[in-house]
Amino acid sequence: MTFGTLYYHPDYARSNWLVALGDYLGLTIEGKVAADSTEFPESFPLKRTPAFISSDGFKLTESLAIAFYIVNSSSKPEIAGKTVQEQANNWRWYSYLTSDMVNHVGSIYFAKTEEEKASAVETMNKNLEYIDNRLSDFKFLVGDTILVCDIFARSYFRMLQHFKVDFSNYKNIENYVSVVAKHPIFSETKHE
Structure with a gap:
């Protein structure tokens, strides 16, 4: 069914x-x-x-x-975390990515002036730095296990690549994306 x-x-x-x-x-x-x-x-x-x-x-x-x-x-349901703290952090990172980060891509893409675009890129880079710093202390966004927020993050970073937003200066993010991409969900993904 x-x-x-x-x-x-x-x-x-x-x-x-x-x-x-x-x-x-x-x-x-x-x-x-x-x-x-x-x-x-x-x-x-x-x-x-x-x-x-x-x-x-x-x-x-x-x-x-x-x-x-x-x-x-x-x-x-453990894909969203095993403990209440993990679950809360999972949904926190998911929310952060879908609200703050996705909106910044739109701000870059729809900027009407070079100044608007430069400001949006600067904000995007601050957020990327924040994530990169997080990943210097954690294997994944919440801890040592791939959770829903990490799977969504992988889709988000693919969107950045689609819009030609360069994040190659953020080595922790690059390593993280390559590890998350090996999760079994992506061998089944038809809509990414």
């Missing part, structure tokens, strides 16, 4: 990996490109992705909420 349907945008890091997360966790999620789905605007009038509708009609939007729902509906 299908767990639900995820409407996503193929180029958006916030949504393009959630079907693979469901697959990895043993939940069958049908992925649909929102722009190609005639029923999407009727079900989700704001037309924002990701958007999820479960097989019983439960609707949910926002990447973090959908990931939380998928993880906690699976038989492997």
Whole structure:
């Protein structure tokens, strides 16, 4: 039985990996490109992705909420952390990446002047430095195990590459991305 349907945008890091997360966790999620789905605007009038509708009609939007729902509906909730502290840190890093970091890419991409772009790049670099420093003390964002926030982070860093944002000066991030990319979820990813 299908767990639900995820409407996503193929180029958006916030949504393009959630079907693979469901697959990895043993939940069958049908992925649909929102722009190609005639029923999407009727079900989700704001037309924002990701958007999820479960097989019983439960609707949910926002990447973090959908990931939380998928993880906690699976038989492997430990992918978000084993302890309450790990879980809190997992969702903290996920939130930070999806709010602060993804928005900065948009600020670079949509900058109208060179000054706006330079300011956005400067802010992006401060955030990259923050993450790089974190990874000098931890193997992954929360500790020694790949969690949901790390899987999302890998999608985020692929988006940076897509938009030609160079993060090669941040060696801890580069090493981290290459290690996370070996997680089994990425061998199954159809939507990244």
